Amino acid sequence: MEQFTPSLLALQLVTGIALGAIYALLAVGLSLIFGMLTVVNFAHGALFMLGAFLGVYFYGLTGSFVVSLVITPLVVGCMGLVTERFLVRPLYGRGIDYPLLLTFGLSYVIIEGVRIVFGIEGMASSTPAALRGAVDLGFGHFPLYRLFLIFATAVVVGALWLFIEKTRYGLIIRAGSRDPEIVRVLGIDVARVWWMVFGIGTAIAGISGVLAAPTRAVNAEMGITVLAESFVVTVVGGMGSLPGAVVAGLLVGVVFSLTSLLAPDLAELSIFVLMALVLLVRPQGLFGKAGLMS
Numbered sequence: 001m002e003q004f005t006p007s008l009l010a011l012q013l014v015t016g017i018a019l020g021a022i023y024a025l026l027a028v029g030l031s032l033i034f035g036m037l038t039v040v041n042f043a044h045g046a047l048f049m050l051g052a053f054l055g056v057y058f059y060g061l062t063g064s065f066v067v068s069l070v071i072t073p074l075v076v077g078c079m080g081l082v083t084e085r086f087l088v089r090p091l092y093g094r095g096i097d098y099p100l101l102l103t104f105g106l107s108y109v110i111i112e113g114v115r116i117v118f119g120i121e122g123m124a125s126s127t128p129a130a131l132r133g134a135v136d137l138g139f140g141h142f143p144l145y146r147l148f149l150i151f152a153t154a155v156v157v158g159a160l161w162l163f164i165e166k167t168r169y170g171l172i173i174r175a176g177s178r179d180p181e182i183v184r185v186l187g188i189d190v191a192r193v194w195w196m197v198f199g200i201g202t203a204i205a206g207i208s209g210v211l212a213a214p215t216r217a218v219n220a221e222m223g224i225t226v227l228a229e230s231f232v233v234t235v236v237g238g239m240g241s242l243p244g245a246v247v248a249g250l251l252v253g254v255v256f257s258l259t260s261l262l263a264p265d266l267a268e269l270s271i272f273v274l275m276a277l278v279l280l281v282r283p284q285g286l287f288g289k290a291g292l293m294s
Contacts, residue, residue: 004261004262006139007139007140008140008261009258009261010137010139010140011137011139011140011142012257012258012260012261013254013257013258014137014142014146015142015146015257016250016253016254016255016256016257016258017150017250017253017254018146018147018149018150018253019253019256019257020249020250020251020252020253020254021149021150021152021153021211021249021250021253022149022153022208022211022212022215022226022249022253023229023230023233023248023249023250023252023253024153024157024233024245024246024248024249024250024253025153025156025157025204025207025208025211025249026044026045026048026204026205026208026226026229026230026233026249027230027233027234027237027245027246027248027249028156028157028160028204028242028245028246028249029041029044029200029201029202029203029204029205029208030044030201030230030231030234030245031234031237031239031240031241031242031244031245032160032197032200032201032204032242033197033198033201033202034234034239034240035239035240035241035242036173036176036193036194036197037088037092037099037194037197037198038096039088039096039099039100039103039198040096040099040100040103041099041103041201041202042100042103042104042106042107042227043083043103043104043106043107043110044103044201044202044205044223044227044230045107045223045224045225045226045227045228045230046106046107046108046110046111046223046227047076047079047080047110047202047205047206047209047223048205048206048208048209048212048222048223048226048227048230049110049111049114049209049219049220049221049222049223049226050076050079050110050114050206050209050223051072051073051076051205051206051207051208051209051210052125052209052210052212052213052218052222053114053118053123053209053218054068054071054072054075054076054206054209054210055068055069055072055125055209055210055211055213056068056123056124056125056213056218057118057123058071058072059128065128065130065131068210069207069210069211072206072207072209072210073203073204073206073207073210074203074206075206076202076203076205076206076207076209077199077200077202077203077206078199079202080198080199080201080202080203080205081195081198081199081202083103083106083198083202084194084195084198084199085195087102087106088102088103088198089191089194089195107223107227111220111221111223114220115220118220120220121219122217122218122219122220122222123218123219124218125213125214125218126214127145127214128145128214131144131145131148131214132144132145135147145214145215146215149211149215152211153211156204156207157246160200160204160242161242164242169193169196172188172193173193173197176188176190176193176194212226229252229271232252232271232272232274232275233245233248233249233252234248235275235278235279235285236248236251236252236274236275236278236285236286237249237285237286237287238284238285238286238287239284239285241285241287243287244285244286244287247286247287248285248286251274252271252274255270255271255274256270256271
């Protein structure tokens with residue numbers, strides 16, 4: 001244990017936060033959709049993968065990472081809008097299994113579509129030139145891009161919180177997640193609200209893919225593992241809880257990172273052990289499941 005200096009542990013902790021930022025973004029999208037629509041979106045990982053591919057494609061096409069970061073979530077979000085309107089909406093009221101199975105099948109359609117369009121070998125990704133290099137944090141040098149990941153996640157989550165907490169549409173979303181019938185009585189088109197929420201949730205999956213692309217291999221299978229990890233985060237935080245998604249995402253990232261340093265062979269297992277321990281103590285997750293912003 002002598003080689004595990006405080007500086008090394010501190011660097012590994014920040015690495016875990018950067019990794020957890022991606023988990024948090026993905027889980028926020030999942031929790032937003034589940035909290036409002038009670039739909040378990042199994043296509044979320046495939047949409048994350050699609051976002052990564054489109055991010056690399058648009059970056060190569062335009063030469064601007066910022067443009068890619070704007071266009072990609074819009075494209076993925078529009079795909080989510082179409083999916084909700086024509087595929088998911090007809091299944092409302094038929095039980096939670098129907099949308100789950102539909103999105104599960106849709107994920108494979110997206111994966112095969114990406115293989116056809118972009119090839120089976122995936123795409124080479126690179127860190128934007130302006131975000132290369134490292135920053136001295138006082139206890140060691142840390143990659144600038146990973147710091148950008150943390151910052152970008154904070155911006156997205158903060159913007160989503162302001163939207164839900166401070167806008168009229170956010171009020172409708174929170175009310176609709178608790179009692180959609182009352183919202184209908186007030187003359188509000190709940191179907192349109194659900195449509196918008198599904199689009200926002202999928203757009204967040206898209207922006208997660210863009211942000212993650214420079215840090216991992218971009219291939220058609222990359223969403224499968226991420227989906228399982230995202231559901232772990234969602235369960236640990238509490239199904240439907242956005243604060244829970246953020247806290248659990250960062251917690252899972254830190255646990256994975258520290259375990260990778262101390263016991264690399266147990267890193268993959270560690271997050272599932274964490275989930276089991278949390279569920280033993282709090283079966284509803286850290287932040288419960290009382291509502292969208294519980």
